[in-house]
Amino acid sequence: SASGTLSLPEIEGKLKLGYTYPEQIAASNTGEIPQFVRITIKKYWMTKENSKRVDLSPALIELKFNEDGWIKDEKSSTDEREVYYYASVLEPGQSTSDLTSTLSVSPKVMSEKTEENYSYNDLKFCLEASVDAVQNRHAEEAIKSTWGVTASMNGDGTRITAIQ
Numbered sequence: 001s002a003s004g005t006l007s008l009p010e011i012e013g014k015l016k017l018g019y020t021y022p023e024q025i026a027a028s029n030t031g032e033i034p035q036f037v038r039i040t041i042k043k044y045w046m047t048k049e050n051s052k053r054v055d056l057s058p059a060l061i062e063l064k065f066n067e068d069g070w071i072k073d074e075k076s077s078t079d080e081r082e083v084y085y086y087a088s089v090l091e092p093g094q095s096t097s098d099l100t101s102t103l104s105v106s107p108k109v110m111s112e113k114t115e116e117n118y119s120y121n122d123l124k125f126c127l128e129a130s131v132d133a134v135q136n137r138h139a140e141e142a143i144k145s146t147w148g149v150t151a152s153m154n155g156d157g158t159r160i161t162a163i164q
Contacts, residue, residue: 018106022103028093028094031092035089039096039129042129056123061125061127062106063102065082066101071163072084134146139160143160150163151164
């Protein structure tokens with residue numbers, strides 16, 4: 001939502017495993033200069049006491065990514081974190097295309113159990129999306145300095161063609 005919270009009105013109190021819920025994540029340029037943007041998505045499991053469970057698979061929190069217009073940073077991405085760069089420069093007032101379209105929790109969470117209960121019992125899944133941007137002036141240098149990656153650009157500097 002505009003307030004930054006994930007809202008799934010279709011759930012009505014209970015999450016259905018394997019069911020895909022709409023979840024669109026995008027970014028907007030609310031500034032006054034053209035920018036290149038990056039979105040980092042983190043997925044993980046937490047206890048009721050808000051302790052992160054690093055022993056459980058974040059891959060079971062499934063997002064469908066729309067990679068059209070986005071470049072995935074394979075080197076920086078893991079099961080817990082995925083990093084995407086919007087390929088085109090984002091002009092003031094413009095928004096990116098949606099990076100994601102759906103969210104689901106895999107039914108495989110039911111296959112992991114101890115003698116007494118399921119490993120994922122009473123846990124909540126967490127999904128964090130963060131956006132940061134760099135100016136389009138001297139974009140290659142700004143991207144390298146700010147994000148620590150090398151960006152290849154098209155001839156007029158309006159599009160990232162590759163990330164290394």
